[in-house]
Amino acid sequence: MRRLGTYVESMPLEPGKFAVLEVTDLNRIGAFLDSGEAKELLLPYAEQTKTLNVGDLVVVFVYLDNTQRLCASMRVERNTEDGPPQVTEGETVDLLVFSQTDIGYKAIVNDRYTGLIYRDEVFQPIHYGQSLKGWVKKIRPDGKLDLQLTDPAQVGHRSADPIQEQILARLKAEDGFLPMNDKTPADDIYEAFGVSRKKFKIALGGLYKKRVITVDDDGIRLVKT
Numbered sequence: 001m002r003r004l005g006t007y008v009e010s011m012p013l014e015p016g017k018f019a020v021l022e023v024t025d026l027n028r029i030g031a032f033l034d035s036g037e038a039k040e041l042l043l044p045y046a047e048q049t050k051t052l053n054v055g056d057l058v059v060v061f062v063y064l065d066n067t068q069r070l071c072a073s074m075r076v077e078r079n080t081e082d083g084p085p086q087v088t089e090g091e092t093v094d095l096l097v098f099s100q101t102d103i104g105y106k107a108i109v110n111d112r113y114t115g116l117i118y119r120d121e122v123f124q125p126i127h128y129g130q131s132l133k134g135w136v137k138k139i140r141p142d143g144k145l146d147l148q149l150t151d152p153a154q155v156g157h158r159s160a161d162p163i164q165e166q167i168l169a170r171l172k173a174e175d176g177f178l179p180m181n182d183k184t185p186a187d188d189i190y191e192a193f194g195v196s197r198k199k200f201k202i203a204l205g206g207l208y209k210k211r212v213i214t215v216d217d218d219g220i221r222l223v224k225t
Contacts, residue, residue, distance in 0.1 A: 015064045020129040023056045047073035057129050059098040085113045087136050090152050095134040115145030120195045123162050163203035176222035181215050
Protein backbone atom coordinates (compact mmCIF):
# COMPACT_ATOMS: atom_id res chain seq x y z
CA MET A 1 0.00 0.00 0.00
CA ARG A 2 0.99 3.60 -0.45
CA ARG A 3 1.80 5.15 2.90
CA LEU A 4 1.64 8.87 3.60
CA GLY A 5 2.93 9.53 7.11
CA THR A 6 0.59 7.65 9.43
CA TYR A 7 -2.02 7.31 6.67
CA VAL A 8 -2.41 4.63 4.02
CA GLU A 9 -3.91 5.45 0.65
CA SER A 10 -5.12 3.11 -2.07
CA MET A 11 -4.60 5.64 -4.87
CA PRO A 12 -2.18 4.56 -7.63
CA LEU A 13 1.28 6.08 -7.70
CA GLU A 14 1.83 8.90 -10.17
CA PRO A 15 5.07 10.10 -11.75
CA GLY A 16 6.09 13.50 -10.42
CA LYS A 17 4.68 12.83 -6.95
CA PHE A 18 6.22 11.95 -3.59
CA ALA A 19 5.19 9.04 -1.38
CA VAL A 20 6.26 7.07 1.68
CA LEU A 21 6.68 3.39 0.73
CA GLU A 22 7.87 0.23 2.44
CA VAL A 23 10.93 -1.72 1.32
CA THR A 24 9.87 -5.29 0.54
CA ASP A 25 12.99 -6.73 -1.08
CA LEU A 26 16.64 -6.00 -1.88
CA ASN A 27 18.72 -7.43 -4.71
CA ARG A 28 21.71 -6.58 -6.89
CA ILE A 29 19.92 -3.84 -8.86
CA GLY A 30 18.29 -2.03 -5.97
CA ALA A 31 15.41 -2.08 -3.54
CA PHE A 32 11.81 -2.93 -4.28
CA LEU A 33 8.96 -1.00 -2.70
CA ASP A 34 5.34 -1.89 -2.01
CA SER A 35 3.43 0.13 -4.61
CA GLY A 36 -0.03 -1.17 -3.77
CA GLU A 37 -0.07 -2.89 -7.17
CA ALA A 38 0.89 -6.40 -8.24
CA LYS A 39 4.23 -5.11 -9.53
CA GLU A 40 6.58 -3.58 -7.00
CA LEU A 41 8.37 -0.26 -7.55
CA LEU A 42 12.12 -0.28 -8.19
CA LEU A 43 14.37 2.04 -6.19
CA PRO A 44 17.74 1.74 -7.98
CA TYR A 45 20.93 1.79 -5.94
CA ALA A 46 21.97 5.02 -7.68
CA GLU A 47 18.82 6.70 -6.32
CA GLN A 48 19.33 5.60 -2.70
CA THR A 49 20.80 7.98 -0.13
CA LYS A 50 21.35 5.50 2.72
CA THR A 51 21.61 1.78 3.41
CA LEU A 52 18.18 0.17 3.43
CA ASN A 53 16.67 -2.89 5.05
CA VAL A 54 13.48 -4.80 4.34
CA GLY A 55 10.67 -3.19 6.30
CA ASP A 56 12.08 0.35 6.16
CA LEU A 57 9.77 3.18 5.15
CA VAL A 58 11.34 5.60 2.67
CA VAL A 59 10.31 8.98 1.29
CA VAL A 60 10.63 8.75 -2.49
CA PHE A 61 9.96 10.68 -5.67
CA VAL A 62 8.17 8.65 -8.34
CA TYR A 63 9.41 9.09 -11.91
CA LEU A 64 9.52 7.42 -15.33
CA ASP A 65 12.89 6.04 -16.42
CA ASN A 66 14.08 6.04 -20.05
CA THR A 67 12.02 2.92 -20.75
CA GLN A 68 8.87 4.64 -19.37
CA ARG A 69 8.89 2.34 -16.35
CA LEU A 70 7.83 3.73 -12.96
CA CYS A 71 10.81 4.01 -10.60
CA ALA A 72 11.59 5.72 -7.29
CA SER A 73 14.30 8.07 -6.05
CA MET A 74 15.25 9.09 -2.51
CA ARG A 75 16.99 12.22 -3.87
CA VAL A 76 14.25 14.56 -2.74
CA GLU A 77 15.84 17.97 -3.20
CA ARG A 78 16.97 17.15 -6.72
CA ASN A 79 13.34 16.49 -7.61
CA THR A 80 11.72 19.58 -6.10
CA GLU A 81 11.31 22.93 -7.81
CA ASP A 82 13.76 25.80 -7.59
CA GLY A 83 12.82 29.36 -8.41
CA PRO A 84 10.16 31.53 -6.76
CA PRO A 85 7.60 29.29 -4.99
CA GLN A 86 3.94 29.76 -5.84
CA VAL A 87 2.86 30.18 -2.23
CA THR A 88 2.37 33.17 0.07
CA GLU A 89 3.46 33.84 3.63
CA GLY A 90 0.82 32.61 6.06
CA GLU A 91 -0.60 30.12 3.55
CA THR A 92 -1.64 26.65 4.74
CA VAL A 93 0.44 23.92 3.09
CA ASP A 94 0.83 20.13 3.12
CA LEU A 95 4.16 18.91 4.48
CA LEU A 96 6.04 15.62 4.26
CA VAL A 97 9.10 15.36 6.52
CA PHE A 98 12.11 13.86 4.74
CA SER A 99 15.21 14.88 6.68
CA GLN A 100 16.46 16.11 10.06
CA THR A 101 19.31 18.60 10.52
CA ASP A 102 20.98 20.30 13.47
CA ILE A 103 18.61 23.26 13.20
CA GLY A 104 15.37 21.57 12.28
CA TYR A 105 13.36 19.35 9.97
CA LYS A 106 13.25 19.52 6.18
CA ALA A 107 9.87 18.96 4.59
CA ILE A 108 8.42 18.67 1.11
CA VAL A 109 5.85 21.44 0.62
CA ASN A 110 2.75 20.79 -1.50
CA ASP A 111 4.61 18.05 -3.40
CA ARG A 112 6.68 20.77 -5.12
CA TYR A 113 9.12 22.64 -2.87
CA THR A 114 11.26 22.08 0.18
CA GLY A 115 11.23 24.08 3.39
CA LEU A 116 12.57 24.06 6.93
CA ILE A 117 10.77 23.77 10.26
CA TYR A 118 13.09 25.17 12.94
CA ARG A 119 13.73 22.79 15.82
CA ASP A 120 13.19 25.39 18.55
CA GLU A 121 9.71 26.10 17.15
CA VAL A 122 8.55 22.48 17.28
CA PHE A 123 6.39 21.49 20.25
CA GLN A 124 5.27 18.05 19.13
CA PRO A 125 6.93 14.78 18.08
CA ILE A 126 8.04 14.76 14.43
CA HIS A 127 9.46 11.83 12.52
CA TYR A 128 10.79 10.96 9.09
CA GLY A 129 8.00 10.26 6.61
CA GLN A 130 5.34 12.07 8.64
CA SER A 131 2.62 14.05 6.86
CA LEU A 132 1.62 17.31 8.53
CA LYS A 133 -0.37 20.43 7.95
CA GLY A 134 1.79 23.55 8.25
CA TRP A 135 2.05 27.20 7.31
CA VAL A 136 4.55 29.25 5.33
CA LYS A 137 6.28 31.45 7.88
CA LYS A 138 8.65 33.26 5.53
CA ILE A 139 9.80 33.20 1.91
CA ARG A 140 13.50 33.96 1.94
CA PRO A 141 15.24 36.01 -0.77
CA ASP A 142 16.74 32.80 -2.23
CA GLY A 143 13.23 31.33 -2.60
CA LYS A 144 13.65 28.87 0.28
CA LEU A 145 10.73 28.47 2.66
CA ASP A 146 10.67 28.77 6.43
CA LEU A 147 7.76 26.77 7.82
CA GLN A 148 5.81 26.60 11.05
CA LEU A 149 3.33 24.15 12.56
CA THR A 150 1.29 26.77 14.42
CA ASP A 151 -1.50 28.65 12.70
CA PRO A 152 -0.32 32.29 12.38
CA ALA A 153 -3.87 33.44 13.13
CA GLN A 154 -3.58 31.87 16.58
CA VAL A 155 -0.11 33.19 17.41
CA GLY A 156 0.00 36.30 19.56
CA HIS A 157 2.88 38.71 20.03
CA ARG A 158 4.41 36.66 22.84
CA SER A 159 6.54 34.04 21.15
CA ALA A 160 7.02 32.17 24.43
CA ASP A 161 3.29 31.33 24.86
CA PRO A 162 3.51 27.76 23.46
CA ILE A 163 6.46 27.10 25.76
CA GLN A 164 4.48 28.44 28.71
CA GLU A 165 1.72 25.98 27.89
CA GLN A 166 4.25 23.14 27.82
CA ILE A 167 5.72 24.18 31.17
CA LEU A 168 2.28 24.36 32.79
CA ALA A 169 1.32 20.97 31.37
CA ARG A 170 4.51 19.41 32.76
CA LEU A 171 3.97 21.04 36.15
CA LYS A 172 0.44 19.69 36.37
CA ALA A 173 1.66 16.22 35.38
CA GLU A 174 4.44 16.35 38.01
CA ASP A 175 2.31 17.39 41.00
CA GLY A 176 3.16 21.06 40.62
CA PHE A 177 6.97 20.92 40.76
CA LEU A 178 9.80 20.70 38.22
CA PRO A 179 13.46 20.61 39.29
CA MET A 180 14.36 23.17 36.63
CA ASN A 181 14.79 26.94 36.59
CA ASP A 182 16.54 29.66 34.59
CA LYS A 183 19.95 28.31 35.69
CA THR A 184 19.33 24.77 34.40
CA PRO A 185 21.90 23.70 31.76
CA ALA A 186 20.81 24.49 28.21
CA ASP A 187 21.10 20.84 27.13
CA ASP A 188 18.69 19.72 29.85
CA ILE A 189 16.19 22.41 28.86
CA TYR A 190 16.40 21.45 25.22
CA GLU A 191 15.92 17.75 26.02
CA ALA A 192 12.83 18.54 28.11
CA PHE A 193 11.18 21.22 25.97
CA GLY A 194 13.02 21.40 22.64
CA VAL A 195 13.88 25.09 23.03
CA SER A 196 16.87 27.24 23.90
CA ARG A 197 17.53 28.38 27.48
CA LYS A 198 16.84 31.98 26.38
CA LYS A 199 13.30 31.13 25.24
CA PHE A 200 12.77 29.01 28.34
CA LYS A 201 13.76 31.94 30.57
CA ILE A 202 11.39 34.26 28.69
CA ALA A 203 8.58 31.77 29.23
CA LEU A 204 9.36 31.45 32.94
CA GLY A 205 9.43 35.23 33.28
CA GLY A 206 6.00 35.49 31.67
CA LEU A 207 4.51 32.85 33.95
CA TYR A 208 6.12 34.43 37.02
CA LYS A 209 4.68 37.86 36.15
CA LYS A 210 1.25 36.29 35.84
CA ARG A 211 1.79 34.83 39.35
CA VAL A 212 1.18 31.35 37.97
CA ILE A 213 4.51 29.94 39.19
CA THR A 214 7.23 30.62 41.72
CA VAL A 215 10.90 30.24 40.79
CA ASP A 216 13.15 28.86 43.52
CA ASP A 217 16.72 27.60 43.75
CA ASP A 218 15.62 23.98 43.50
CA GLY A 219 13.09 24.47 40.68
CA ILE A 220 9.73 25.93 39.76
CA ARG A 221 6.39 25.43 41.49
CA LEU A 222 2.83 25.88 40.36
CA VAL A 223 1.00 28.44 42.48
CA LYS A 224 -1.96 26.80 44.17
CA THR A 225 -5.29 28.51 43.63
